[in-house]
Amino acid sequence: MTRARVVIENIVPQVDGGRFAVKRVRGDMVSVSADVFADGHDLVACAVLFRRRGDTEWQRVAMSGAGNDRFAAQFAVSELGRYEFTVEAWVDHLATWKRDIEKKRAAGQDTRVDEARGAQLERAGIDPDLVTRHEPPLTVEVERELARFSSWYELFPRSTSDKPGKHGTFADCAARLPYVASMGFDILYLPPIHPIGFTERKGPNNKVGAAKVDVGSPWAIGAASGGHKATITELGSLEDFARLRREAAELGIEIAIDIAYQCSPDHPYVREHPEWFLKRADGTVQYAENPPKKYQDIYPFYFETTAWRALWQELKSVVDFWIEAGVRVFRVDNPHTKPFPFWEWLIGEVRSAHPDVIFLSEAFTRPKVMYRLAKLGFSQSYTYFTWRNTREEIEQYLTEVTRPPVSDYFRPSLWPNTPDILPEYLQFGGRPAFMARLVLAATLGASYGIYGPAFELLEHEPREPGSEEYLDSEKYQLRQWDLERPDSLRDLIARVNRIRREHRALQSDSSLRFHSVDNDSIIAYSKSTEDGEIILVAVNLDPRYRQSGWIDLDLAGFGLAAEKSFQVHDLLTDARFLWHGARNYIELDPRTLPAHVFRLRRKVRTEHDFDYYL
């Protein structure tokens, strides 16, 4: 039974009452606030206590009052891994006494008896018995900055050969690195690079019954030559992969690989560990199903097996294997079809040994499932952005995922396309649609990615009408890409990624704010930094017609004077416009460029009375 008088309530940040860690990246300040109050009129004092997990000593920061019984303080997280923090509070008798005696003196009252009380309080100090501490402590998971700010480029390495019809190799892929680097990406993500099963292999366009020459889906993992810890011979050896990884690193690019926990019928696991798969009544292995659809080329793991401990360990050893091979970024395929406790265990174990490892969750599923996976530890998550096209859809969804509580555990990664998703907007919108979606993804999201070269080369034919599958998808066949095509978006992508690197405002999502425009076809939003960098983006969402409108800015929110003029500098075109006040005109022609990415520049007067824009 505690009798401590001070209450601590509603500590922010926390995820599900402390059940999960709050996510931050190295170098962040963690701003902690809480309701702290006691009975009566006595003053309270409180502090944030924090430490790296495993440390025994707490560090303390005094909290200061923000009104309405709310107190706040912040601390820096400078190391990767887990931090703990909590709040401690107590009645500050000495401060109360000082406040009261000053009031009495001001009223001319005799304070002689009260003076003695002060000395007594000073001697007594704080009775630990009467200190309230929030228990258990809350947790912060600190990751690399790359977890917050990253530009992903996905390609199929087997399609990188410059000879038509020839299977690309890791070496071909390495030759493609300067191209990827020239566009400014920092992560190159490769679909599975493992041996591909032959049994029930699918042909081009997912046709049942592959021909001899068909290469199969990289996600049908495993053959006699090996499983998740092997590379497919056609791409090259583990040494070849290591060389690719090193050459990428020299260009500032990290290689991300795909973790897809499933097997082709030819995977060695099927023979060596039949207990990891569900048997049907006829003794065959249960293949993947989504009735009435059948995926006979894929055997899912049976996580309810009694041999689950061995299975979990083996699956973790796959990640460990690739960590050993130098990989630190993993894109995880369909994590929502494996048990949640498995992911919490796997990511927790991996990150406690290797806190620099980043996991991207490819869970395109129901919202609560996606959020749960993020809470369990995934560093980044694919999102519904891929299908959010109207201004209202984008504003609503991006607001949800960039504000607490969601943003405390969920980091959106915005993808206009993936090998699995060619959205309708790109099928019918032409080049303007690709440009608009690129700018939206790269400026709404501090993390984004594209599947190329399909994206920059405007690939837009679906397998059949109404389908989101690509025609002649690289998932099932080799493709050859003409990277030098004049309509390629390569230069625009390079420009956008350079803008992202040069402007810190675009490197996090927490400052994202939408602005009203009197034309629904134009979306406008800004991101800013605490030291005053403001990036304002306007995009014409209509890929067919020129659209114009008046944008309304909250100038006070930007720290700009209401009636002053300021410069907007379009970082895409280098054009500069002088704007006056909150309401300004914009016009965007999709045939040239459907977006502005403005930097707002304040007018500054030098000591020589010369005006310039900062």
Place this chain on the structure above:
Amino acid sequence: MTRARVVIENIVPQVDGGRFAVKRVRGDMVSVSADVFADGHDLVACAVLFRRRGDTEWQRVAMSGAGNDRFAAQFAVSELGRYEFTVEAWVDHLATWKRDIEKKRAAGQDTRVDEARGAQLERAGIDPDLVTRHEPPLTVEVERELARFSSWYELFPRSTSDKPGKHGTFADCAARLPYVASMGFDILYLPPIHPIGFTERKGPNNKVGAAKVDVGSPWAIGAASGGHKATITELGSLEDFARLRREAAELGIEIAIDIAYQCSPDHPYVREHPEWFLKRADGTVQYAENPPKKYQDIYPFYFETTAWRALWQELKSVVDFWIEAGVRVFRVDNPHTKPFPFWEWLIGEVRSAHPDVIFLSEAFTRPKVMYRLAKLGFSQSYTYFTWRNTREEIEQYLTEVTRPPVSDYFRPSLWPNTPDILPEYLQFGGRPAFMARLVLAATLGASYGIYGPAFELLEHEPREPGSEEYLDSEKYQLRQWDLERPDSLRDLIARVNRIRREHRALQSDSSLRFHSVDNDSIIAYSKSTEDGEIILVAVNLDPRYRQSGWIDLDLAGFGLAAEKSFQVHDLLTDARFLWHGARNYIELDPRTLPAHVFRLRRKVRTEHDFDYYL
């Protein structure tokens, strides 16, 4: 390490993650909902488990899906005291198998191998290993219906004598009971009835230095003749009090007494337990202060004393004493100046032995402190309603306190006045202001109270300009009231309380909804029951002028057809109006009656084609 696949999140209702009990009254249905989901595409099943605290067996109710991974069920609480509930969930393999096999059959697939799996699943049942249960269980505190629906009348028993200048007695107070009953109140609350201290006693209008004849403040508790467990001789003996209580019960009225944990300097505790009071440096006892104000007639208890256990026990014994004397409703004076853990302990102990006891918190203080006291166990709480006068103020505040999460633990009691608060609106608004505030309190709040006869006799003179204290306040002197004055609001109060008793819609707050009126001086709101009773209230907030306007009703929300006509029956005047559609005209003259309390009546056609309004 659990590997159960199903996740249970976001269970509603719960207060602060289960730290505190959810409040309900006997007979309520507790509607429980939760997000429940698993990995993959398997179907999940879930149930609410509930039991009275102390029972070993759980009762179960299956939850049903409400979309977006949300599931719901409800259970009834038929006994006073604490219930526990939780949610249990598991993958329903059998239901999943049934769903899948039906899809396969519909697609004409061969399902012979699948049939065997069904029988196997039926045999296996649910593996308890893979069942998720939310732990620890959540708590519901079930109180009497009076905790939710109550009409309080406060009076000073010493002012009930019919002889001018004579101290009233419990017998005089008993003679006043038919008057109170005629107005329809069900709780008669008496300020402290204990001996009053003589040392530093205050005179009329809180004057320092009382004259011999001055009766002092009832809140300066304790004299040589006794303390919190004694009655003041002038009122009568404990037997006289018991007689008053019994006579009240016969009229359907419960007597509530005041628990004010503080002492006059003459209280026996001061002599017998000096360790319960803080000593000043000069050896005197620390009186109450709010510097530079001094309250030398009041000694607060020193809760930080090392003898706190004995102090807590003694304070609880005060409540136990009055429970023994038959009291079940306590109004607690200034609970926010005593430690929170003390209240949680006291109320918990008292209610575990006497779950029919009701505590009203008189904490007029900061919002978070008021809410915390409610969470700790107070059945009802005074509110800021007393100072909320404009439509916007009322709508905002009442919305906050009548919706979850607040309404799960905080039950507002709306008081237009108290002996401590004569609000400005009543000082200057005349009789119309009193009428308006009465109707607002009694129809916005399922629980409300007035301090009478000051209220019904329109007492409105402040002690001095700008003060909220009554002139010649009963707190410091005897008063004589002319109950038969023709301008008394007695009849209106009786009518309003009868309407409250006859219409269940007004007996809870959860259905309160505000409706728009195109004149800010008129506020309109409704309460309704699930079986279709709709009460619509409109009040003119301007005590000086007739106001009119068009009210917009959400007819669909009421289950009324959009273009049909319906009857509004004013329960205050018995007038009936035929309204058409959503938009209707109202006009309210404060000089006659500033409010409508309508019952909405649907048109019903009998089999003989005769229309009437139900």
